[in-house]
Structures are given as C-alpha cells and as structure tokens.
Amino acid sequence: MKIFSLPILPIRFGLVMSACLVAYFLLLSLFNLHTNPIFSLFNGVITGFGIFEAIKYYKLEQGDNFSYSGGFTVGVIAGFIAAILFTVFFTFYATEVNSDFLSQLLTVFKGDYNVHIGLVAFVVAIMGFATTVVITLTCMQYFKKSRNIPQNG
Helix, strand or coil, X not given: CCCCCCCHHHHHHHHHHHHHHHHHHHHHHHCCCCCCHHHHHHHHHHXXXXXXXXXXXXXXXXXXXXXXXXXXXXXXXXXXXXXXXXXXXXXXXXXXXXXXXXXXXXXXXXXXXXXXXXXXXXXXXXXXHHHHHHXXXXXXXXXXXXXXXXXXX
C-alpha cells in the first residue's frame, strides 16, 4: 500500500510566495496604494516567478524522471498554498488591522454595493487559484519534454 505524502518543495515555495505577497501588500499600504486594484497585477508577477522557480527546482531535483504531471502538481500546490495564506492574511488585515479597508477598497469602484468581507476574501482566493493554474500551465510549456522528432535536411 502506497502512502501519499506531500512533498516539502511546493510547501516551501508556497510559504515564500505568500510572504512576498504579504510584504508587497504591506509596502503598498505604507504609501496608501493598497486600495488601488491596478497594483494587484504585480501579484501575478510574484506568483509567476515563485511557480517558475518551484518547477525549475523540481526539474533539477528529478533530472530524467521529471514528468509533466509532477511539475504541474508542484506548481499548483505551491500556488494554492500561497493563495490560501495570502487570503487568510488579507481577511485578517481587512477585519482586524484596518477596519476601514473594505469601504476604501469599494469606493475605488464608485458603486453602491452591499459587499461583505466574505465575498471579497472569496474573490481574492479565486483570483489566486485562477492565476496559479494559468501560470502553472504556462510554465509547464517551457519545462515539458519535447516530443518533436528532429528532421534531417
């Protein structure tokens, strides 16, 4: 009977990515830019770099045993861990650290929405998961083994 064990590599990269995401958010909050959604685009860059490095490290570790599914799993697990931890931090920040954050964030959209922190946290998590899947699929195009047959002549 094979026991499934979660490799430590994606956990390590997920923790580092979430720490970088939190640090970036707190840096933005120092300059009161954390309510501007355009700055969240850099979250994708942080996540993308972290997933790329996780898959690259995994490929170096595996050598010839590297598989598409293994690399994809490492990327997804690392990204999901980062997304979950950042969502937990985001929810804590919006409810405990800066209780006016949600109203400041929603005034950017200039609408009269009845939005609670649960919905905003859900959206943050879904955005993190979607970013993770897309970036992992993109990175795996770079790291996968090519099945192209060399042509002579």
